[in-house]
Amino acid sequence: MRQALAAEWTKLRTVSSAAWLVAAVVGCTVLLGSAMTASVDTSQCPSPASCQEDTVRLVLAGVWVGQVAVVVLAVLAVTNEYDTGMIQTTLAATPRRGTVLLAKAAVVTATVLASGTTAVIGSLAAGRAILPGNGFTEANGYPPLSVTDEPTLRAAGGTVLYLGLVALLGLGLGTAVRDTAGALLGVLTLLYVAPVVAALVGDPAWQARLQKVAPMTAGLAIQATRGLERLPIGPWAGLGVLAAWAGTAMLLGAVVLQVRDA
Amino acid sequence: MGRLLLAEWTKLASVPRWVAAMMAAVVLTVLVGLLGAASSTSDANRYWDFAVGPDGRSVRDDFHLAHRPLAGDGSVTARVASQAGLVGELQDWARAGVILKEGLEPGSRYAAMMVTPGHGVRFQANFADEVAGGGTGARWLRLTRAGSVIDGYESVDGTAWRRVGTVDLAGLPSTVQIGLFVASPDAVQVTRQFGSVGIGGHPTAATATFDNVRVEPAGSPPGASWTDRDVGRPALEGDATERAGGFTVSGSGDLAVVPPEEDVVRLSLTGVLVGLMAVVGLGVLSITSEYKRGMIRTTFAASPRRGRVLAAKALVLGGATFVAGLVACLAAFLLAQPTLRANGYGPPAFPRASLTDGPVLRAVIGSAAVLALVAVLGLAAGAILRRSAGAITAVILLLVLPQLVAAALPVSAGRWLQRLTPSAGFAIQQTVERGLCLPEDGCFPEGPWLGFGVLCAYVAVALAVAFWLLRRRDA
Numbered sequence: 001m002r003q004a005l006a007a008e009w010t011k012l013r014t015v016s017s018a019a020w021l022v023a024a025v026v027g028c029t030v031l032l033g034s035a036m037t038a039s040v041d042t043s044q045c046p047s048p049a050s051c052q053e054d055t056v057r058l059v060l061a062g063v064w065v066g067q068v069a070v071v072v073l074a075v076l077a078v079t080n081e082y083d084t085g086m087i088q089t090t091l092a093a094t095p096r097r098g099t100v101l102l103a104k105a106a107v108v109t110a111t112v113l114a115s116g117t118t119a120v121i122g123s124l125a126a127g128r129a130i131l132p133g134n135g136f137t138e139a140n141g142y143p144p145l146s147v148t149d150e151p152t153l154r155a156a157g158g159t160v161l162y163l164g165l166v167a168l169l170g171l172g173l174g175t176a177v178r179d180t181a182g183a184l185l186g187v188l189t190l191l192y193v194a195p196v197v198a199a200l201v202g203d204p205a206w207q208a209r210l211q212k213v214a215p216m217t218a219g220l221a222i223q224a225t226r227g228l229e230r231l232p233i234g235p236w237a238g239l240g241v242l243a244a245w246a247g248t249a250m251l252l253g254a255v256v257l258q259v260r261d262a
Numbered sequence: 263m264g265r266l267l268l269a270e271w272t273k274l275a276s277v278p279r280w281v282a283a284m285m286a287a288v289v290l291t292v293l294v295g296l297l298g299a300a301s302s303t304s305d306a307n308r309y310w311d312f313a314v315g316p317d318g319r320s321v322r323d324d325f326h327l328a329h330r331p332l333a334g335d336g337s338v339t340a341r342v343a344s345q346a347g348l349v350g351e352l353q354d355w356a357r358a359g360v361i362l363k364e365g366l367e368p369g370s371r372y373a374a375m376m377v378t379p380g381h382g383v384r385f386q387a388n389f390a391d392e393v394a395g396g397g398t399g400a401r402w403l404r405l406t407r408a409g410s411v412i413d414g415y416e417s418v419d420g421t422a423w424r425r426v427g428t429v430d431l432a433g434l435p436s437t438v439q440i441g442l443f444v445a446s447p448d449a450v451q452v453t454r455q456f457g458s459v460g461i462g463g464h465p466t467a468a469t470a471t472f473d474n475v476r477v478e479p480a481g482s483p484p485g486a487s488w489t490d491r492d493v494g495r496p497a498l499e500g501d502a503t504e505r506a507g508g509f510t511v512s513g514s515g516d517l518a519v520v521p522p523e524e525d526v527v528r529l530s531l532t533g534v535l536v537g538l539m540a541v542v543g544l545g546v547l548s549i550t551s552e553y554k555r556g557m558i559r560t561t562f563a564a565s566p567r568r569g570r571v572l573a574a575k576a577l578v579l580g581g582a583t584f585v586a587g588l589v590a591c592l593a594a595f596l597l598a599q600p601t602l603r604a605n606g607y608g609p610p611a612f613p614r615a616s617l618t619d620g621p622v623l624r625a626v627i628g629s630a631a632v633l634a635l636v637a638v639l640g641l642a643a644g645a646i647l648r649r650s651a652g653a654i655t656a657v658i659l660l661l662v663l664p665q666l667v668a669a670a671l672p673v674s675a676g677r678w679l680q681r682l683t684p685s686a687g688f689a690i691q692q693t694v695e696r697g698l699c700l701p702e703d704g705c706f707p708e709g710p711w712l713g714f715g716v717l718c719a720y721v722a723v724a725l726a727v728a729f730w731l732l733r734r735r736d737a
Contacts, residue, residue, distance in 0.1 A: 046453050051455060052455050188662075195666060
């Protein structure tokens with residue numbers, strides 16, 4: 001297993017796209033989060049106190065874009081091997097296919113968790129700098145963002161976990177589909193199209209149902225720190241839904257890897 | 263060029279996976295549209311209590327009216343001396359002016375000349391045909407009737423008159439009601455709460471003073487006298503008092519078409535968002551797979567003029583996607599409408615949508631065109647980036663993400679996102695003009711064509727860059 005881990009780490013580390021994608025996870029998350037935070041201020045509300053803005057979620061909204069880099073990183077980690085035929089070498093070196101998949105999952109997830117942590121810390125720092133200028137001050141009922149606050153910590157940590165699970169979803173589907181374009185389209189459809197379609201459906205009950213099962217809307221419930229009763233699904237239950245999606249994808253990938261010729 | 267097109271068509275049609283992807287796009291578009299229709303319900307008809315306008319649309323025909331009958335041809339003249347808020351602030355669309363109405367029941371035909379604080383002088387007939395006149399401020403207004411033709415005039419001083427609008431109300435009875443009316447629509451506030459847009463509204467009333475009121479001929483019909491009443495059901499009761507040569511009228515309400523709460527055409531075309539994913543993949547792969555397999559060198563050896571190759575690819579791909587998209591959108595629309603009607607999206611709250619209506623046809627054909635454009639955008643992105651992963655991700659991010667982000671942003675920022683990103687193209691699916699256009703409802707404020715133009719511009723720029731890079735770089 002150690003050898004397999006070392007091999008996977010070398011493969012990931014030595015591809016230049018991986019470094020770019022890690023940078024993209026951090027950069028896109030912090031940039032979009034800051035841009036969205038900067039566009040919201042209390043003057044758009046009836047009064048600053050009645051704004052009820054979930055500032056933590058707003059600041060962390062950059063993962064909407066940042067997760068795309070995670071998906072690409074995870075999908076390419078496996079489909080690139082099928083593209084280039086490298087997979088045959090990999091499987092010749094480590095014939096136990098389950099071990100290969102586990103090692104890949106470990107390396108990719110660790111990379112994503114590390115870059116996700118950086119992205120979340122960067123977003124929170126940017127939020128701390130931007131929010132008071134937009135009226136979200138202590139006096140208006142918005143204390144400065146701090147991870148010592150339990151819901152904020154849950155949202156921040158949960159966002160990192162969310163990115164890790166999205167990586168597993170991508171890796172699992174990539175292993176099952178073995179094709180970059182197909183796997184990417186599959187994951188992005190699951191993540192993005194479900195919430196857009198949910199927003200267009202005319203019935204609130206169906207909207208809530210869709211938002212409960214769609215991996216992105218359910219998983220990102222973990223970011224909510226205010227008005228939890230308004231969420232279609234609780235924070236940890238939502239992350240659980242995403243975990244179920246990721247687990248299913250990984251299982252599917254493992255089965256296909258075992259059963260099909262490489 | 264003919265042989266090039268044939269070659270590209272052969273490449274597209276002879277790969278079973280691509281044919282399957284195209285079929286998948288069609289099936290997904292129809293299926294998601296049907297699912298969306300099946301999972302949407304509306305009880306708007308249960309609470310529907312609007313008047314029906316002359317053309318069958320739901321209308322608000324609520325205002326306070328000081329009126330008297332007029333037999334045969336004639337005219338009514340009045341000067342709107344002032345307009346002020348009575349309950350709440352004076353609204354931009356508060357209306358005060360002269361009106362000639364077929365009868366007093368709501369929804370009946372009329373022509374009116376009015377002053378609005380925010381939008382100047384207007385001529386309006388039958389809830390549509392609104393023509394803008396001069397600026398704001400005190401105005402003389404006049405309506406004349408000659409047979410069934412009503413003309414609306416405005417004047418600054420009461421001597422030099424300018425015609426603003428005219429309408430032919432065929433079959434108008436010989437005796438009609440003429441009068442002075444005041445309406446003031448609900449004040450709508452858009453505020454942000456709980457991280458999204460909240461809409462609040464409350465009824466308002468306005469008051470206007472009219473002087474120099476003159477009806478000609480004064481004695482037609484004999485014994486005609488002024489009375490006042492609320493027409494329709496304005497939210498607040500109005501009032502009118504007569505002074506020497508003038509009136510003070512106060513009232514609430516509006517004269518306007520009520521747009522349906524939901525765009526049933528767009529609802530049935532929701533599946534395009536999903537079919538789009540397969541189309542993006544097809545567009546990108548149609549060129550990146552040639553790079554991957556080295557086929558591109560054969561292609562360029564066979565036809566060294568690379569610009570033509572790109573053009574042929576774009577034509578074949580765009581054409582094939584358009585045809586497939588048209589089949590999908592037609593099927594989605596036709597299959598979803600009965601389900602939607604059964605789920606409460608029927609007349610009168612939701613007028614029947616038919617393919618013979620201009621906006622419906624535009625939405626259906628436009629959706630197919632959006633699919634074709636997206637395929638070509640994918641092709642261009644693939645030619646620029648040469649990598650499937652990067653190109654697919656970029657195109658999908660540009661098309662889908664803005665719609666998500668726009669809903670979470672404040673209204674003004676969200677609208678800019680809807681204007682400036684390629685996702686603006688989805689505006690072509692819109693068939694209903696809403697009173698309050700919010701990004702979170704997926705409503706595009708600029709109407710269907712501007713957004714479509716934005717998408718076209720993106721495709722054109724991407725193709726130009728792809729063309730330039732194809733010629734400059736080694737294959």
